[in-house]
Amino acid sequence: MDAAALSDHLVAEFGDLLEPEVSYGLLTVTVTPDGYRRVAEFVRQDRDVNCNFFEFLCGVDEEAAGIAVVLHVYSISHHHHVQVRSVVPRDGGRLPTVHDLWAGANWHERETAELFGVGFDGHPNLAKLLLPEEFEGHPLRKEFALMAREAKPWPGAKEPGE
């Protein structure tokens, strides 16, 4: 299915629960955190969507709006991509886990929890994955400043883009 047909198929199932958007040929559906798990289950289990290949799950800092969690999956049999996006509040944002639907989500959720501070309910082990235990803060959030940049100007002759 191409992105438009896929979008219609998902809207027919969920109606107003999701907000489809096609950008550069890629379908992204935005859902509320409550509907996230239902949409994910549908995308995995519906025979016409059947996204069985796990691509990635990541966070995107959207400043005042919160943290967007983006789940990207692909169907090996139908050759189409679906991106499920859900925005959670900056403080104490939580989403249900999808690691039982795609085993690969396990590490990606751990990584997102560590780098963005988003919780995943039902995850077996949300321990730190990449950073040392004593590391504080969620480095991929925009408010996390790079100390080296603060202390020392860019050593190159020009700033990026100049």
Added chain:
Amino acid sequence: MSTEQTATGGNGGRQVAAPPDGGVAFQAADGTGVGIIVRDRADRALQTQDMTLNVGPQHPATHGVLRVVVTLDGEMIESAEPVIGYMHRSFEKLAEYRDYRQIIALVNRHDWVSSICNELGVALVVEKQMGLEVPERATWIRMLMAEWTRVLNHLMFVGSYPLELGAITPMFYAFREREEIQALMEWITGGRLHLTYCRVGGLKQDLPRGALQLSRDLVPRLRKRVKEYETLVLGNEIFAARTKGIGVLPADVACSYGVSGASLHASGVPEDARKTEPYLFYDQVSFDVPTGRNGDCYDRFAVLVARIKESLNIIEQVHERIPPGPVATKLPKVVRAPAGHAYVRAENPLGQLSYYMVSHNEKTPWRFKMRTPSFNNVSALPYLLKGTLVPDMIAVMGSVFFIVGDIDR
């Protein structure tokens, strides 16, 4: 837990069925009988106690700094948990502070043996978002370089995987070939490892005169040597005994973990971005995606060697197709990708690489997500290692073909 253990030695044991007393029996991989069963005086299976063994982060048997904590019951691995992050260099954060040209120099370092393929991904995603047309000549040369990088990368693993299993010689051969290809690449780009040859909208410079001829000469030479590897390694009885039937990864599990590249193809899934969603001009050349049937270590390695041959086929076709013309497009002084988000996927030597970029029409990206193949491939290690024997651990770990920088980014 009680265990019946067998000394399967070089044959590589395989768990066959659980006996009624809750123990585990082992059968040799080729089905030729069961080894010595260890029993105590009362004819019970030998009691064993769980042991936690820490392998790494610096360990001669792992290439790079991967640490694995394994829980052993005798010789059998009950659970294995890779501990990663020893090479986490925060690429995704640094990309938010660098402009699109600087990102190209940054990303070719995450998977350090396939630099052109990494930078190609960045160029593609920025070009997609800006709607740039790349000159045909540049696209063909990009393909040529990407395929040479694939050969270069696979040669590394063709050398190092037997080394991990105890065979030293293939490494010397592999590096002999690597030096020849690196000499070609150095001539074209000026770099040995991190080439930084791609630019947004094209390439840094045109091919030097005579480089294409050298590339043409190199192909038959390499083809002959790949045949040598096939007889030397794949035809080796010890190698086959240590890898056949070990670390079997079923296709559905591989997909669920997002495993890609040679490991996915070995499980019989011919999913390759060059075929299913062609980028560059991969739809204009003919090549196969080699697949395996069993999804074991041997198949993964065999697929890797077969992929070298396919890359050489592509390179030969590209030689005849490179048209004259410019290799770069004129860009504004400050490159800004328009606001929005774009996604690009490419088949890297180690598997599927995707870049997901969110831009706010600034000179640096807002968010730059790298989906690297090794991260997903290694996340399947706990599944693969569970239930294998300690001597097979290295065989399984090496056969997933990962680069530590590509796991941790």
Added chain:
Amino acid sequence: MGLVDKVELPQPIKFVFNWGRKYSLWVFNFGLACCAIEFIATSMARHDFIRLGVIPFAHGPRQADLLVVSGTLTDKMAPAVKRLYDEMPEPKYVISFGSCSNCGGPYWDSYSVTKGVDQIIPIDVYVPGCPPRPEALLHGIIKLQERIGTESLKERYARGELEPIVVGA
């Protein structure tokens, strides 16, 4: 060390002693990142540093004279490097191979990268480059051998840290 760090050896003995030491450098490669590939390339047939008496078969830090740190050192990895260095027997030498281990390199502003191995352990030779060519490593090794050939161990221990060699400077 016993005798050699307390007594200035007579010149002929020192010469023979140092000559023996400089041509049997058992090297432990702490291969971290990209530079490790160039280190392997240096040890292979084309560049072949074994001809200089550098032996890349040390089974662990306890059997090594020379530590080559090649690649990016992260804060998570740093304690392991320190421990590895402490495990090596004296006299020991360290080559910092590549920009990352020299100063952080392209990751100078990263939140997780240590800005240079010299913050953890003393360095004898810096080899700059990203990654340096195998020839640069060979040059660094030769420079180190020159220093070993003329040095007095008594002075080495009395003075503490020596001025490091920088390849290409």
